[in-house]
Amino acid sequence: MFRKSLLLSGLSLLMFTGVASATMRCGTALVSLGDTASVVREKCGAPDRSEDQNPVARVNGVPKLNAVKVSFWVYGPRNGASQHLKFIEDKLVAIDTRRD
Structure with a gap:
């Protein structure tokens, strides 16, 4: 019984971690996977760095x-x-968060 409970807790944590990386906060706004570049720019402003690969x-x-x-933006x-x-x-x- 304990193993099953531990396994379910671990799976829940993994699911939560996946959801957390699918959004990014910009002030009071949230951007999510699937948003367009114009929506992200509207909510977060211009990126600090960007690169386009045509x-x-x-x-x-x-x-x-x-x-x-393919475009890469960095805030x-x-x-x-x-x-x-x-x-x-x-x-x-x-969306990838990297510690500097």
């Missing part, structure tokens, strides 16, 4: 099949941590 193109300039635009450091955001085709797909 889709890989063929020799004639036409993007290769399944090539996508911070603030209070010893930076928020690293990854967008694919202007949709937020990853």
Whole structure:
């Protein structure tokens, strides 16, 4: 019985950890995975650093099949941590907090 309770507690903690990394607070606003770049910019302002990787193109300039635009934004450091955001085709797909 104790093992089962411990296992359920551990699984609950893992689920909570996954949810916590799927959002980022900007003042009183929250941004979440799936938000667009314009929504994030509206809620958090311009990033401190950003980098865009345009889709890989063929020799004639036409993007290769399944090539996508990827953008990386960084907010911070603030209070010893930076928020690293990854967008694919202007949709937020990853939020990573890194201690500096």
